[in-house]
Amino acid sequence: MKKFFQEFREFAIQGNMMAMAVGIIIGGAFTAIVTSLVDHIINPVLGIFIGGIDFTNLFYALDGNKYATVEAAQEAGVGVIQYGAFIMAIINFIIIAIVVFCMLKVVNGMAEKMKKQKEEEAPTVKTCPFCQSEIAIAATRCPHCTSLLDDVDMKIE
Numbered sequence: 001m002k003k004f005f006q007e008f009r010e011f012a013i014q015g016n017m018m019a020m021a022v023g024i025i026i027g028g029a030f031t032a033i034v035t036s037l038v039d040h041i042i043n044p045v046l047g048i049f050i051g052g053i054d055f056t057n058l059f060y061a062l063d064g065n066k067y068a069t070v071e072a073a074q075e076a077g078v079g080v081i082q083y084g085a086f087i088m089a090i091i092n093f094i095i096i097a098i099v100v101f102c103m104l105k106v107v108n109g110m111a112e113k114m115k116k117q118k119e120e121e122a123p124t125v126k127t128c129p130f131c132q133s134e135i136a137i138a139a140t141r142c143p144h145c146t147s148l149l150d151d152v153d154m155k156i157e
Helices: 002-013 016-049 070-075 084-118
Strands: 126-128 134-136
Touching: 002 016, 016 084
Parallel strands: none
Antiparallel strands: 126 134
């Protein structure tokens, strides 16, 4: 048990716990944003295209009777299949997937740009360990002192 608490303490000290907490908080905020996007922007637009259907009120009462709302059916003690809520969950998933995909494209693009900058900054010269002259990075013999450079440790600038 002592080892468990020691490992937990190390986990917390390393910052993993704080990173996880921040991720959960940001995830919750992101979920609220996506839910608002779906409920207040996408659903009304979809409603226009599909004849004003309100997804949140699409349901099937298991007793076969018609009820005005899901709440009315539930108050009557009837089991309800809320397929409208399922459709909304699918729409939420698709929107979240698209947003995450776009975010990853941006992050990967930035990472690739940084990688190209590092590649462009790769050294083009090195210093000859014998005469201290700058020579081409691919040189195997110093053009100034004619020393062989194959197996010698070089200082790359």
